[in-house]
Amino acid sequence: MTLRAVKPRHETQVRILDAAEELFMQHGFEGTPMRLLTARAGVNLAAVNYHFGSKDALIEAVFRRRLDPMNTARIAAIDRMEKEAGGQPLSPEQIIRAFIGPGLRMIEDSRNGGRNFIRLLGRTYTDPSREIRALIGGLYAPAMERFKAAFERALPQMPRDELVWRMHFMFGTLAYTLAATDTVQLIAGCKPEDRYDARLLEARLASFLVAGLLAPQLGAKDAKKAA
Amino acid sequence: MTLRAVKPRHETQVRILDAAEELFMQHGFEGTPMRLLTARAGVNLAAVNYHFGSKDALIEAVFRRRLDPMNTARIAAIDRMEKEAGGQPLSPEQIIRAFIGPGLRMIEDSRNGGRNFIRLLGRTYTDPSREIRALIGGLYAPAMERFKAAFERALPQMPRDELVWRMHFMFGTLAYTLAATDTVQLIAGCKPEDRYDARLLEARLASFLVAGLLAPQLGAKDAKKAA
């Protein structure tokens, strides 16, 4: 898998990316044959190889197209907030909202892949293929570093290990929430009605994550109200 | 995909299930060739079809072997705790621990597939295939209903919608935490050292989830200490 950015220039490339995004979500990467993909895109079988080089390179292009702008928006959001705060550290809730906002709002942005891409993304964090996980990790790395620094400034008293675990939990909650939008109904017989309202979901999720981030730390169990 | 339980009787079946569990985790379902699987198990290529009927039925057997006992243990744990409490509702932390305990402890139980199965399971909640998600959902249903009832008793004042969302978030955090054990290092450059210590992980996760479950509800943002 090459790490070269592919900026779609031609209609054909865009059509291939759109079809890939949808089919990868529905059937997975391995489960999506190039023949079906190209038929759906209305292009010739050989077009993928011509424009992207290989199936793996196409997968990468699919993620780059959405994820790079998304993480750029995240970093821009937190940069702006810090500037407005004038040197004061941000609150955990502000940081969390700067992170989850761009992802959740894309759910409603059907022009940019919308819920479809978001679900694909949420699932791919735990893809079986090491290469694909590495790809996603690499695409996230700059934003992750930026947010980790922000959390460290906001919570200077929290041990580094603890913070890493809690970021891990928070990221997992977000990832699953995105991936599972309208999929498994694991909680028997329950389909929350407002699951497509991005603003409500953002508020619910932020509340949950802020509480988790600030939860009492190990060894301080009795101080439940102190956090 | 049939919904018939397959209880392994023969050495051959066990060897196939063991190999499948490992390879499904490493390469995914679609990405695991039957040839490789049977070679790894030391059995003939046709043995899978003979013993299980198809690849899909094998997948189901792989999950049933571990998940049915696991959810039975969960229900037993909460039944026992409620009995001990003598009619009093359990605390949220007790319920959460009864749920996450059996899963996390399996990480260290290498005789029962251990971390390997747990990671496979965590990833499969968001599998592309609708049939597979339905399978997992069905296997979880009894335990889910049981725990939802316990939460409702513990938190009678919480609106039903709110509870469903928070169970969803909690389940997601658990699922991702399990699936991502030693996978993506999304939080750049950070590898918590104690990630294989199930007891520590359980304590950390429980603390995070309890806080999230009890987080201030929407519309009550100012009452942050009141939950």
Place this chain on the structure above:
DNA sequence: GTCTATACCACGATAGAC
């Protein structure tokens, strides 16, 4: 430079002979 038709070769699952 962009697109198409088609060929290639490897590999998958399965079925039937043993």
Place this chain on the structure above:
DNA sequence: GTCTATCGTGGTATAGAC
């Protein structure tokens, strides 16, 4: 329970039309 043939399908490569 095993071996092997078969047939469908996978991704990719190429040659040539526009």
